[in-house]
Amino acid sequence: MRQRTTPGQLCRVRAPKPDAEGPRRDYETGPDGMVRDIDEPISVLTRFSKGQIDPLRFKWNKRVYDIDRVSGKWEEHEGQFKRYYFAVVTREEDYYELIYSTRTMGWSLSRTDMED
Numbered sequence: 001m002r003q004r005t006t007p008g009q010l011c012r013v014r015a016p017k018p019d020a021e022g023p024r025r026d027y028e029t030g031p032d033g034m035v036r037d038i039d040e041p042i043s044v045l046t047r048f049s050k051g052q053i054d055p056l057r058f059k060w061n062k063r064v065y066d067i068d069r070v071s072g073k074w075e076e077h078e079g080q081f082k083r084y085y086f087a088v089v090t091r092e093e094d095y096y097e098l099i100y101s102t103r104t105m106g107w108s109l110s111r112t113d114m115e116d
Helices: none
Strands: 036-049 052-060 063-078 081-090 095-101 106-112
Touching (some): 052 081
Antiparallel strands (some): 036 106, 063 081, 095 106
16 A cells, blocks of 8 residues: 655656757656656546636546546647646546647646556
């Protein structure tokens, strides 16, 4: 069983700094520290209100995950479009990184530290 952690312990994202190798992010994840890249499209129940985007729950692999809290938000430009990133934590204390693309108007699951 996972120990209870705070949002800052699950994911702390430093702003990317351009360098010769391209942008880089350093993540601090949950206690197991295992981050898996997923890169799959997902369905997300989202509230769009007053210029804010708030993911509430998402469906991945035929399972629905309720988002307990958002521990980080950031955005990147993709030409004339934007990609909005959300580091979210579920009620089970699993971490996920969701991306909303204004180019495709769709969501994807970028990575997770969910235990298998």
